[in-house]
Amino acid sequence: MTTILQMQGITKTFPGVIALDDVNLSVAEGEIHALVGENGAGKSTLMKVLSGVYPHGSYDGVIEFKGEECRFSGIADSEKRGIIIIHQELALVPLLSIAENIFLGNERAAGGVIDWHETFSRTRELLAKVGLKESPQTRVTELGLGKQQLVEIAKALSKEVKLLILDEPTSSLNETDSEALLKLLLEFKAAGISSILISHKLNEISKVADTITVLRDGAAVSTLDAKGSAVSEADIIRDMVGRSLNDRYPPRSPQIGETIFEVKNWTAHHPQHSERKVCDDVSFHVKAGEVVGIAGLMGAGRTELAMSLFGKSYGTNISGTVEMHGRPVDVSTVNRAISAGICYATEDRKTFGLVLDDTIRRNIPLANLDGIANGIVIDEHRELDVARDYRERIRIKCSSTAQEVVNLSGGNQQKVVLAKWLFAGPEVLILDEPTRGIDVGAKYEIYAIIAELAKTGKAIVVISSEMPELLGITDRIYVMNEGRFVGEMPTSDASQEKIMSLIIRSGHRN
Structure with missing residues (x-):
């Protein structure tokens, strides 16, 4: 198979952290290439390098797409080449129509005037390709999450996608919508479109992936061929975490009371x-x-x-x-x-569970400020002691409790949410x-x-x-x-x- 993407020696550092360490990634034309790894392994960082979110010059290494070296300075540059990324948090405008969302920033216009006939006609064609029967004038807010995901894919198709990157596309979908999305990826594969699929759902990866690359601690530790024979979940997990998880769930001997x-x-x-x-x-x-x-x-x-x-x-x-x-x-x-x-840890930790642009130290006591206060004044020493205590108790991986929560992996963000409620007693x-x-x-x-x-x-x-x-x-x-x-x-x-x-x-x- 012809190689469409070659990333060689990609190294990306942040202050005090090596996020990517000499990573190589090769994607063939018309294949589904899965990218797996623990939260914080570097998957999203690698895709941000590829799509131009982190521009050329901010990382070391070479990107070649369709045989040509690429030096993207932003997302617009990668999209012009047909590299389209769909993030886990969908980038749709809820109160605009499907058609307006698909062509937002890429309007069908002549002389500064939008051609609505062409816009709606083209939207209907794109929706048919992804299996949606909604009117182009339907507002996105009226759609379920599964259909919104398909609108994002239709938007990618409008930009003549050659390589589609999907970051956790089924994380918020039910089983039926997830199956429909995976089937669509297989249809794209048959049409010669390459895909990079980032997912924690190993059963879904096993269904559709041709190749699986495993990242761990910013390095590519293995590339597995899933075309010839099935790759076991146990092998993937071992490479992801560096050890075998013989039992996915810790043993318990329940002592149930009143x-x-x-x-x-x-x-x-x-x-x-x-x-x-x-x-x-x-x-x-x-x-x-x-x-x-x-x-x-x-x-x-x-x-x-x-x-x-x-x-x-x-x-x-x-x-x-x-x-x-x-x-x-x-x-x-x-x-x-x-x-x-009674305490409740929300399903949407980023919107309702955490103050993302504040520190671990300040997030943990939020549900029990009385526990770190002298009267109406916060005791900063007590606040720090509480944050350090919970960091150790539930093993929050961070540089320090002064680290902003937005920069933590998903698993460690969830631990901060749990710490917040545990401190509330x-x-x-x-x-x-x-x-x-x-x-x-x-x-x-x-x-x-x-x-x-x-x-x-x-x-x-x-x-x-x-x-x-x-x-x-x-x-x-x-x-x-x-x-x-x-x-x-x-x-x-x-x-x-x-x-x-x-x-x-x-x-x-x-």
């Missing part, structure tokens, strides 16, 4: 569409030392349930009771929920997608923290879209569909098939 947390007849309505119930008469309980999972498809109402319980931060016309140790508690505000011993910890966008090595560390918290008698609720994760770390599972709990089972009796069967049967009844 019921700590109980929710009775909880109902919440949609904040904009008040006639629609997002939680419908939900009741459940969690015991001391127990890890309880909530399974369900995207849109089942799991996050809405968690947020409505946590200070009624989501929903309207909320009713029902919350009890701690058999007594009703007030959860009408976030502060009151925290005071009652909860009895009940609700974890919403706690390992989303995190590599297998960091996932194991998060699971170990959850196991340790359960061992100390905390009551833990885990919401996850990854059923193997729920089956691996919980003691009991509730199944949610369309705002209602439709089943409950001990994890020892659970399986992915049983969970999906409950969801499908409940859907038929509705």
Whole structure:
């Protein structure tokens, strides 16, 4: 096969850190090349070098594309050559139409006037290629995440893409949308378009990748040929983390005590569409030392349930009771929920869980400022001691507690979120997608923290879209569909098939 991309000797440093160390990467024309590694391994940095986010001169090494050396000074330069990157956080403007988003900055115009006929006609052609039937005039905000991802790909096609880079494209998608996206990549491959796929979902990589390059600590440690025979996940994980993970989940011997947390007849309505119930008469309980999972498809109402319980931060016309140790508690505000011993780690850590442009030291005490204050004055020595303590306890990898959270890997950002809530001293910890966008090595560390918290008698609720994760770390599972709990089972009796069967049967009844 003809080589379309050759990156040789790529080295990129930041103050005090070697982010990429003499990395070589070769991509063939019409292949799907997977790039895997732990958070912080250098995957995104390498792609930013390739796409011109880090311009020529800010790194050492050579990039050749279609046989010519490239010295990109910005993204516009790489896009002109047909190298298009789609980031994990989609870059669409929600209130603009699909057509306006696809041609934003690349308008179909003559004499300074947009040709809407050509714009809509071309948009329809592009949407057909990615399997979307929506009108070009549909606003992006009206689309689900899966369809928004397809709009991003249609936008890439409008720029005559030769090499498509996708950074965690399925991290926020349900199983159906993920399958559709992978199928589309295979169609692009058949059409001669090359793709670089960054993903933590090793099962998806195994389905579509021709070649797999593994990065670890800024270096390319292996390149695996996946065309001839299947590459085992165990081999990929060993190269990623530098050791074998024989068991993906830490062993536990649960010591389950009395019921700590109980929710009775909880109902919440949609904040904009008040006639629609997002939680419908939900009741459940969690015991001391127990890890309880909530399974369900995207849109089942799991996050809405968690947020409505946590200070009624989501929903309207909320009713029902919350009890701690058999007594009703007030959860009408976030502060009151925290005071009652309930904490919630959001699924969207970057938007709601952290102050990204502030330091680890200042993020960790945010939910319990009284714990580092003398009266109304923050004790900076106490603040530093707390940050250092949690850095050691849950092994946050950082240069110091003065490092800004935005510069941490996803797994270490999630550890800062956990540290923040642990310092608040909860009895009940609700974890919403706690390992989303995190590599297998960091996932194991998060699971170990959850196991340790359960061992100390905390009551833990885990919401996850990854059923193997729920089956691996919980003691009991509730199944949610369309705002209602439709089943409950001990994890020892659970399986992915049983969970999906409950969801499908409940859907038929509705």
